[in-house]
Amino acid sequence: MPSKQPQPQQPQSPSRPQQPQAQQPQSQSRPQQPQAQQAQSPSRPQQPTVLVGVTGCIATYKTCEIIRLLQKAGARVKVVMTPMGASFVTAETFKALTREPVALEPIDSHSAPIHHITLAQEADVFLIAPCTANTLNKLAHGVADNLLTTTALATEAPLLLAPAMNVHMWRDPCTQESLGLLRARGVQIIEPEAGLLACGEVGEGRLAPIDQIAEKTVAEFARARDLAGKRILVTAGATREQLDPVRYLSSPSSGITGYAIAQEAARRGAEVTLVSGPTNLPDPFGCRVQRVGSALEMFVAAQGAFAGVDAAIFSAAVADFRPETRVERKIKKDTNLDADGSLTLKLVQNPDILATLAADKGSTYVVGFAAETNDVLAAARKKLATKHADLIVANDVSNPALGFGSTHNKVWFVTAQGTEESALISKTALARVLLDKVVAAL
Numbered sequence: 256m257p258s259k260q261p262q263p264q265q266p267q268s269p270s271r272p273q274q275p276q277a278q279q280p281q282s283q284s285r286p287q288q289p290q291a292q293q294a295q296s297p298s299r300p301q302q303p304t305v306l307v308g309v310t311g312c313i314a315t316y317k318t319c320e321i322i323r324l325l326q327k328a329g330a331r332v333k334v335v336m337t338p339m340g341a342s343f344v345t346a347e348t349f350k351a352l353t354r355e356p357v358a359l360e361p362i363d364s365h366s367a368p369i370h371h372i373t374l375a376q377e378a379d380v381f382l383i384a385p386c387t388a389n390t391l392n393k394l395a396h397g398v399a400d401n402l403l404t405t406t407a408l409a410t411e412a413p414l415l416l417a418p419a420m421n422v423h424m425w426r427d428p429c430t431q432e433s434l435g436l437l438r439a440r441g442v443q444i445i446e447p448e449a450g451l452l453a454c455g456e457v458g459e460g461r462l463a464p465i466d467q468i469a470e471k472t473v474a475e476f477a478r479a480r481d482l483a484g485k486r487i488l489v490t491a492g493a494t495r496e497q498l499d500p501v502r503y504l505s506s507p508s509s510g511i512t513g514y515a516i517a518q519e520a521a522r523r524g525a526e527v528t529l530v531s532g533p534t535n536l537p538d539p540f541g542c543r544v545q546r547v548g549s550a551l552e553m554f555v556a557a558q559g560a561f562a563g564v565d566a567a568i569f570s571a572a573v574a575d576f577r578p579e580t581r582v583e584r585k586i587k588k589d590t591n592l593d594a595d596g597s598l599t600l601k602l603v604q605n606p607d608i609l610a611t612l613a614a615d616k617g618s619t620y621v622v623g624f625a626a627e628t629n630d631v632l633a634a635a636r637k638k639l640a641t642k643h644a645d646l647i648v649a650n651d652v653s654n655p656a657l658g659f660g661s662t663h664n665k666v667w668f669v670t671a672q673g674t675e676e677s678a679l680i681s682k683t684a685l686a687r688v689l690l691d692k693v694v695a696a697l
């Protein structure tokens with residue numbers, strides 16, 4: 256699987272200046288995962304290496320053209336195939352196209368003794384195109400039963416999957432669940448198109464256009480390790496303000512966006528601290544995660560992590576108010592009532608974490624979010640100024656299909672220089688685009 260942080264230390268060679276995998280500095284804050292030592296390969300070429308995984312379906316022939324496009328963009332391409340892939344297009348074809356040996360058998364007389372490891376280490380980016388439902392579901396669950404899936408499990412390189420399958424296989428809950436797992440781990444899914452499928456049915460499942468696949472793969476060379484050496488703080492999720500032991504004030508924020516940002520930043524080499532309210536999400540790989548409950552707890556944790564970070568991204572839905580007193584015992588419905596039978600709660604203001612910390616931000620690049628139901632851009636511009644942010648990511652939460660809890664969003668990036676509207680994008684893609692902006696600013 257991709258992006259398990261930290262990346263093994265990769266020896267720098269003066270003869271490989273343009274390798275996108277820069278050496279990652281040892282992080283004192285992540286001592287619990289020992290850095291693997293990678294043997295120096297004297298023959299490692301100077302071009303970025305794209306490992307292309309080929310699985311078996313009718314779209315497999317399109318991989319030949321994808322390889323051509325990647326080569327034109329300057330990549331060295333190596334191919335690893337599943338046995339089913341090789342029954343659609345032969346290994347000989349890929350060998351001729353790449354002028355490299357094609358990896359197919361786990362052990363063969365031509366390959367290195369531990370072939371999946373050498374392939375995994377060589378890859379700067381691992382693209383699987385086409386990726387069948389079978390391989391996609393295996394990857395989600397760590398099944399390693401052929402050279403391609405074993406290599407995917409062993410590699411540290413970013414993984415891109417371009418699925419191609421029948422519409423019902425695509426829509427199957429098992430496939431959709433696997434896609435969710437893979438996305439949450441930072442795997443980039445190049446969504447299939449809807450249209451007439453090889454089986455004669457119509458729907459989603461057709462391999463994405465090959466130029467789009469090549470473009471996204473090439474963009475990944477540039478991103479790999481572009482945040483190496485940077486320290487990033489992310490706040491995420493909703494805070495909980497307890498009224499009593501069994502009730503709290505909160506918001507429906509799922510934390511998906513903040514977790515996607517933290518995961519993507521770690522994947523690109525940053526040392527990430529994620530301060531999170533309670534969520535149902537697993538810890539993103541390679542991040543230092545501090546789980547908190549209330550806004551006050553989040554404030555303390557964020558304050559502790561803020562000093563000296565290169566960028567701070569405040570995506571948490573922080574409750575602006577908390578009950579003045581937290582009742583130690585459960586509030587009963589027939590006690591402490593007003594004369595008319597109602598219950599009055601007094602709420603007091605929580606600190607504004609973003610505004611307070613950013614007031615003294617020095618050179619830290621600060622990103623805030625603005626969840627609005629009306630006058631979105633005016634509110635975002637106001638928050639940009641009052642919260643001392645460099646960038647506000649604004650979204651309209653009045654649309655129930657977007658924002659809270661959904662997998663997709665449409666946002667505006669608001670800076671002092673102007674406003675840019677995004678397309679409707681997945682939250683993983685939003686994380687990628689946002690971090691591209693952070694990289695540019697840093």
Ligand code: CTP
Nearest residue numbers: 569570571573575606607608609623624625626
């Ligand atoms: N924020 C924060 N601490 C708070 C409130 C908000 O750090 N106590 C941050 C959020 O993480 C987000 C930004 O401020 O990055 C805007 O949050 P939002 O809820 O949209 O706005 P508020 O500041 O709460 O203002 P209002 O509710 O009046 O729109």
